[in-house]
Amino acid sequence: MRMTRILIQIIFFGVFMIIIKNGNMVLWLGIFLISLMGAVFFGRFYCGFICPMNTVMGVTGKIAKKLKWQTKTVPKFLNNKALPWIVLVIMAASMILSKRVLQRELPILIILILLSVLVTLRYEEWVFHNSICPYGALLSLTGKRAKFSTKVDHSLCIGCKKCETVCPSRAIEVDANIKKAYVDSSICHQCQACTGVCPVDAIAY
Numbered sequence: 001m002r003m004t005r006i007l008i009q010i011i012f013f014g015v016f017m018i019i020i021k022n023g024n025m026v027l028w029l030g031i032f033l034i035s036l037m038g039a040v041f042f043g044r045f046y047c048g049f050i051c052p053m054n055t056v057m058g059v060t061g062k063i064a065k066k067l068k069w070q071t072k073t074v075p076k077f078l079n080n081k082a083l084p085w086i087v088l089v090i091m092a093a094s095m096i097l098s099k100r101v102l103q104r105e106l107p108i109l110i111i112l113i114l115l116s117v118l119v120t121l122r123y124e125e126w127v128f129h130n131s132i133c134p135y136g137a138l139l140s141l142t143g144k145r146a147k148f149s150t151k152v153d154h155s156l157c158i159g160c161k162k163c164e165t166v167c168p169s170r171a172i173e174v175d176a177n178i179k180k181a182y183v184d185s186s187i188c189h190q191c192q193a194c195t196g197v198c199p200v201d202a203i204a205y
Contacts, residue, residue: 001192001195001196002192002193002196005048005049005191005192008049008050009049009050009054009055009058010055012049012050012052012055013052013055013056016028016052020107020110023105025105025107025109028109031050032046032135035050035139036138036139036142037142039139039142039143039146040142040143040145040146040147041146041147041148042146042147042148042149042190043143043146043148043149043150043185043188043190044136044139044140044143044146044185044187044188044189044190045189045190046135046139047129047135047136047139047169047189047190047191048189048190048191048192049190049191051135052109052113053109053112053113053116053128053133053135054125054129054168054189056113056116056117057116057117057120057125057128057168058125058168060116060117060120060121061120061124061125061168063121064120064121064122069121069122070120070121070122070123070124071122071123072124074123074127074131078123078127078131078132079131080131083131083132084130084131084132084133084134084136084137085134085137087132087133087134087137088134088137088138091108091112091134094106094108095108112133112134115128115132116128116132116133119132125168125169126167126168126169126170129168129169129187129189130169130170130187136187140186140187141186143185143186143188144185144186145185146185148205149183149185149188149190149205150172150183150185150188150190150192150194150195150203150204150205151183151203151204151205152172152180152181152182152183152202152203153202153203153204154178154180154202156200156201156202157179157180157181157200157202157203158179158199158200158202159174159175159178159179159180159181160174160199161174161181162197162198162199163181163194163197163198163203164181165197166193166194166196166197167193167194168189168191168193169187169188169189170187171183171184171185171187171188171189172184172188172194172203181202181203183203190205192205
């Protein structure tokens, strides 16, 4: 599954670069809107398989960890649940003003990609995913009660926490009392990283 996901990410990143080159960002917005509606049924697959920010952050995160640049200490303002919505408002306002005043489209997604790289060089991936990304904020609403999503079979789960260590969005957590893992569908990327490390096959989509 991991190789399949990587291949899909590469393909969509290539599509994204072609769209950027042709200056037709409306087309990518269409892809996102379809994914936003699709999250109601299939969860946040956009984040795990399509998002160019997530693709770049995956590489950045590995480099930052290898060089030991990341810290687990996160500033309080980055834990503010309102922050991604504030970023969304700023993003929308900037796009509108840029179009009306400068008569040109602001490359907002490119700016967000650069921001995601800078953040991930210092903090773990979940910080940008959960505390900054405006797209993630929207997807958390539609993907919260997805009809199909990654779930844990508690009759099989042994509470080993291996799934916790590989989750890029901290969507899966082992309950300290009952030693069973739970998945928060609102922030789960459906990337299946957790299913690949589960020693008892207790996690499945």
